[in-house]
Amino acid sequence: MKPTLIKGGRIVDPSQGIDRVADLLIEDGRVSGIDDRISGPDGVDVIDAIGLIVSPGFVDLHCHLREPGLEYKETVATGTKAAAKGGFTTVCAMPNTIPTMDSRATVDYVLQKARTEGAVRVLPIGCVTKGSLGKELAEMGELAEAGCIGFSDDGNPVADPNIMRQALSYGSALGLPIINHCETPELFRGGAMNEGWVSNRLGIKGVPNSAEETMVSRDISLAEMVGGRIHIAHISAAGAVEAVRLAKERDVLVTCEVTPHHLTLTDEAVMGNAGDGSVYGALTSAAYDTTAKVNPPLRATADRQAMISALADGVIDFVATDHAPHSSVEKLTTFEEAAFGISVLETALGSMMSLVHAGQLPLTTMIEKLTSAPASFLGRTDIGTLKPGANADVTIIDPDAEWTVDADAFLSRGKNSPLHGATLKGAVVTTLVGGETAYTV
Ligand SMILES: [Zn+2]
Incomplete structure (x- = not known):
């Protein structure tokens, strides 16, 4: 493999406190x-990065690659190509596939696909409960051995507090986190957007x-009890x-993530408005645009x-995309019936950089x-650092x-983006994975 030299860029690597040309x-x-x-050395490939930022590859803890079973929405191949275009070099795949990733066989299948067809690194997340049905714990030990980095029934909350208690306890023994989509079902039922004006x-x-x-609050209480x-x-x-x-002030082992859309859009996007203090200028979507239907919903300006x-002061630990590709069939319907989710991988950096340009987040914090x-x-310690x-x-x-943004040009099969037609400032030019080009303009 030929050596590569990236010359003259502004290297920003928060893991080493580096920010210099x-x-x-x-x-x-x-x-x-x-x-x-x-x-x-002789024969080195040179990449001219003058005027550009050189960052460690992005790591996404939360995306839906939809394979196996939902290949019409996304595959490991298309999802990881979209990830590379978005600057992501490692993505964690949520287990709400068909079948779900509640067994070693399905996890092995996804890892095999990633090895043969993946453009970036893929780390699997296993189910908390069998079939993500919330009734009975999955074989968490087997899933950990298969390489899962944590457990989640994402898409569904773990609604039963006693199941969550047991999951936290097993997770703790395995040294792995439980990742919960927190939403009390009885308060959610039938809802399609944020409750507000x-x-x-x-x-x-x-x-x-x-x-x-x-x-x-419930999960924090349970995590505090079982450690x-x-x-x-x-x-x-x-x-x-x-x-x-x-909870963090009491040293509870709690962490959290936020998506680019919850940082940059409000529920007004469902009316086709960019919202107060928008970083986008204008949206081209109209009222009842189902591309803005996402779960959890886009919230109010104060949220x-x-x-x-909270991202800037460290209460929120990191940014994750919740990339949720859907087919047009699932989105070109009434607002109530449309699927929840946004195709995010290819707009994440542009959204985050737009926030930086608007003076709402420092560049080094974003990276x-x-x-x-x-x-x-x-x-x-081998990823997310230079x-x-x-x-x-x-x-x-x-x-x-x-x-x-031209959603029709996404490499992802999911063209469902409320940012279609919006202008973003900041773009990925080149993505290298293990020194090899995974994407370049
Ligand atoms: Zn979720």
């Missing part, structure tokens, strides 16, 4: 060194913040963030602001939350490139 040398698929000026105006049944907040690790998926409600803040502050923070959640010896997973960003 320098050269980066890659040999044998690993980072070999960073220095002011590296000449490189927008849902009232549109006549759509809303989901209150308390649907999330009550289950987050297990609870990770809150896609946090969206201000009160839930406050519950996590207080969005709370997510940004930390996409790289070293999720890597440290995984307990990994330390010598680490995997040469590198994302090169043009921070000032303005581009218009």
